[in-house]
Amino acid sequence: MTFTSKMRAIWSRTDSMLCVGLDPAPAKFPAALADGPDRIARFCIAIADATAPYACAFKPQIAYFAAERAEDQLEAVCAHIRRAHPDIPVILDAKRGDIGATAEQYAREAFERYGADAVTVNPYMGHDSIEPWLERADKGVFLLCRTSNPGGDDLQSLALADGSRLYERVAELAAGRWNRNGQLGLVVGATYPAELARVRELAPALPLLVPGIGAQGGDVEASVAAGRCADGYGMLINSSRAILYAGAGEDFAAAAGEAARLTRDAIRQAHR
Amino acid sequence: MTFTSKMRAIWSRTDSMLCVGLDPAPAKFPAALADGPDRIARFCIAIADATAPYACAFKPQIAYFAAERAEDQLEAVCAHIRRAHPDIPVILDAKRGDIGATAEQYAREAFERYGADAVTVNPYMGHDSIEPWLERADKGVFLLCRTSNPGGDDLQSLALADGSRLYERVAELAAGRWNRNGQLGLVVGATYPAELARVRELAPALPLLVPGIGAQGGDVEASVAAGRCADGYGMLINSSRAILYAGAGEDFAAAAGEAARLTRDAIRQAHR
Numbered sequence: 001m002t003f004t005s006k007m008r009a010i011w012s013r014t015d016s017m018l019c020v021g022l023d024p025a026p027a028k029f030p031a032a033l034a035d036g037p038d039r040i041a042r043f044c045i046a047i048a049d050a051t052a053p054y055a056c057a058f059k060p061q062i063a064y065f066a067a068e069r070a071e072d073q074l075e076a077v078c079a080h081i082r083r084a085h086p087d088i089p090v091i092l093d094a095k096r097g098d099i100g101a102t103a104e105q106y107a108r109e110a111f112e113r114y115g116a117d118a119v120t121v122n123p124y125m126g127h128d129s130i131e132p133w134l135e136r137a138d139k140g141v142f143l144l145c146r147t148s149n150p151g152g153d154d155l156q157s158l159a160l161a162d163g164s165r166l167y168e169r170v171a172e173l174a175a176g177r178w179n180r181n182g183q184l185g186l187v188v189g190a191t192y193p194a195e196l197a198r199v200r201e202l203a204p205a206l207p208l209l210v211p212g213i214g215a216q217g218g219d220v221e222a223s224v225a226a227g228r229c230a231d232g233y234g235m236l237i238n239s240s241r242a243i244l245y246a247g248a249g250e251d252f253a254a255a256a257g258e259a260a261r262l263t264r265d266a267i268r269q270a271h272r
Numbered sequence: 273m274t275f276t277s278k279m280r281a282i283w284s285r286t287d288s289m290l291c292v293g294l295d296p297a298p299a300k301f302p303a304a305l306a307d308g309p310d311r312i313a314r315f316c317i318a319i320a321d322a323t324a325p326y327a328c329a330f331k332p333q334i335a336y337f338a339a340e341r342a343e344d345q346l347e348a349v350c351a352h353i354r355r356a357h358p359d360i361p362v363i364l365d366a367k368r369g370d371i372g373a374t375a376e377q378y379a380r381e382a383f384e385r386y387g388a389d390a391v392t393v394n395p396y397m398g399h400d401s402i403e404p405w406l407e408r409a410d411k412g413v414f415l416l417c418r419t420s421n422p423g424g425d426d427l428q429s430l431a432l433a434d435g436s437r438l439y440e441r442v443a444e445l446a447a448g449r450w451n452r453n454g455q456l457g458l459v460v461g462a463t464y465p466a467e468l469a470r471v472r473e474l475a476p477a478l479p480l481l482v483p484g485i486g487a488q489g490g491d492v493e494a495s496v497a498a499g500r501c502a503d504g505y506g507m508l509i510n511s512s513r514a515i516l517y518a519g520a521g522e523d524f525a526a527a528a529g530e531a532a533r534l535t536r537d538a539i540r541q542a543h544r
Contacts, residue, residue: 023374063370063377069385071343097394098335098367099421102295105335113341122369124396124416126423144396149371151398158441161431166438169430 003118003140004182006089007207010056011233017224017271018264019091019209020051021240022060022077026068028245030252040065041073045080047244050257052085054264057236059209061093078114089117091209091236095144097122103132111139118142120187120209123170127178134183140207141184145170145199148189148212157195167195168202175203185209188227190218190237197226200234208235214242214263224270233271239263275390275412276454278361279479282328283505289496289543290536291363291481292323293512294332294349298340300517302524312337313345317352319516322529324357326536329508331481333365350386361389363481363508367416369394375404383411390414392459392481395442399450406455412479413456417442417471420461420484429467439467440474447475457481460499462490462509469498472506480507486514486535496542505543511535 001009011017024040033043048058058081065074081090092114096106110119118140121133133141146156146167156167164172167188174184188199190212199208208227212218220237227235243263247255273281283289294316305315320330330353337346353362364386368378382391390412393405405413418428418439428439436444439460446456460471462484471480480499484490492509499507515535519527 025373061374061377063368063374063381066343067377067380067385069343071338071341095370095394096335096367097369097396097416099419099423101297102333102335105333105339108339109335113339122367122394122396124369124394124427125419125421126426126428128421128423130423144369147371147397149397149400151371151400151402154398154445155396155438155441156398158438159433161433161435163433166427166430169427173426 002138002182003089004207006117007056007236008233010087010089013087014056015268016054016056016264017233017235017237017267018055018260019057019059019236019238020047020055020243020260021093021211021238022047022058023240023244024064030248032250032252038073038076040068040070041076044077046253047256048077048081049084050253051243051260052088054257054260055088057089057091059091059093059238061240075114078116082115090115091118091120091140091142092116093120095120095122097125097129099125099129100132103129107133107135111136118185120144123173130178134181137181137183139183142187142207142209143170143174143184145174145186146188146192146195148191148216148218152189168198171199171202175206187211190223191216193219193222193226196223200227204230205234209238210235211238213237214239220266221270224267228271237267274410274454275361276479278389279328279508280505282359282361285359286328287540288326288328288536289505289507289509289539290327290532291329291331291508291510292319292327292515292532293365293483293510294319294330295512295516296336302520304522304524310345310348312340312342313348316349318525319528320349320353321356322525323515323532324360326529326532327360329361329363331363331365331510333512347386350388354387361412362387363390363392363412363414364388365392367392367394369397369401371397371401372404375401379405379407383408390457392416395445402450406453409453409455411455414459414479414481415442415446415456417446417458418460418464418467420463420488420490424461440470443471443474447478459483462495463488465491465494465498468495472499476502477506481510482507483510485509486511492538493542496539500543509539
């Protein structure tokens with residue numbers, strides 16, 4: 001089963017385009033979460049279980065685990081999701097980008113060590129930095145295209161000699177020449193709906209991973225209108241902080257579940 | 273002491289522009305290396321000790337450790353270098369690139385967990401993905417500019433509307449607006465000496481990390497001619513595989529030392 005078909009299946013079954021981002025920052029953990037060497041994993045697993053009914057994907061951000069020397073806890077979180085929620089894909093947000101032999105090591109890290117279904121990759125180094133990620137036919141790869149941060153403008157929006165913008169070139173390559181086996185998707189921020197619409201035009205069928213709603217200020221309705229596929233779904237709209245830290249008490253997981261349900265509903269509403 | 277002043281000190285003291293890349297691939301380890309759960313660290317430490325007299329920097333590539341679940345061994349290698357070779361900077365080759373809060377986590381990983389002196393960073397996400405790396409005034413940041421792989425062309429060499437190339441824009445930003453505290457350097461492959469010369473023109477004083485000699489085929493003489501600073505050194509010319517795997521027997525570390533000495537000498541020769 002390819003990553004794209006896995007996404008199509010869960011979009012149809014759940015009618016949800018919500019991706020729950022797992023960015024565990026211990027300084028923000030609810031006081032009710034018991035201390036202990038595995039509390040990052042316990043936090044993420046509690047959130048995953050509470051939000052699973054409303055999610056089409058989970059997206060752990062590896063930086064938060066690496067800064068805490070908690071790679072083993074990321075392994076535990078990914079293993080738990082595979083076991084408890086086997087039809088929900090895990091996208092490892094790592095934004096790696098390197099050549100040949102090194103990219104192969106990163107692919108082993110993402111797909112074998114963590115068992116991720118897909119990964120985020122930076123396109124700056126070109127086609128031979130992407131190919132090693134495509135050797136496992138069942139895995140997906142989201143290339144950074146137009147990111148949700150203000151500095152995304154600095155390079156991504158530069159005008160090229162042919163009049164197009166750099167992010168448009170990335171979208172064209174991802175929808176065309178680089179996408180040999182249909183494994184590619186794109187990362188496009190919700191904070192720039194006009195660019196999101198342009199990317200959807202250039203890449204009509206690619207799954208789009210869309211960060212930037214919630215804490216970053218992107219609008220759900222505008223994003224869905226701009227980014228959905230002509231034939232239905234096509235988006236993984238990510239929310240991290242607004243869900244993870246929705247509650248600070250004993251019921252933090254239930255609060256996260258409720259925030260996820262409301263976000264899924266807002267996305268559904270916009271999608272009708 | 274800033275990273276740049278640390279580099280200037282070691283360039284002058286050693287008259288070496290050789291950076292020894294630590295890309296430990298267990299499948300290539302010499303048979304003479306005893307098995308054991310810490311053999312990646314033992315291999316790297318043996319190489320570091322044997323090549324230290326000829327090196328201006330060490331560059332561990334984190335992907336090789338991450339694929340083997342060996343972050344603890346990377347910590348041990350970095351700690352050993354700090355203790356045994358305190359004047360030789362460690363550049364963590366991680367090519368990270370993410371925004372705000374996430375970039376801060378990556379900076380903690382590189383600078384606190386591993387104690388690196390500098391790091392490689394991908395510029396695609398723009399200024400606010402770089403700023404969190406610059407908060408520690410003693411640390412250096414090498415931005416990918418014109419990488420040594422063939423696919424580097426795909427985006428980096430695109431012509432912009434003003435006639436310049438994307439990698440030239442990155443060099444200008446790194447030498448100018450983005451370099452608020454003099455902490456930036458650039459990664460430019462040895463495989464493209466004309467582009468290397470152009471980057472040196474745009475960034476006369478920035479340290480250049482230059483991969484691509486040895487196994488990748490870049491020419492030492494052409495690289496040094498193209499990339500050195502007007503007033504002396506300015507380059508960290510990286511060699512990994514040709515040094516690490518110079519010998520396969522009991523004397524693998526001595527063979528690596530000898531390969532490092534010869535490479536340093538070739539660079540020196542080209543520099544005179």
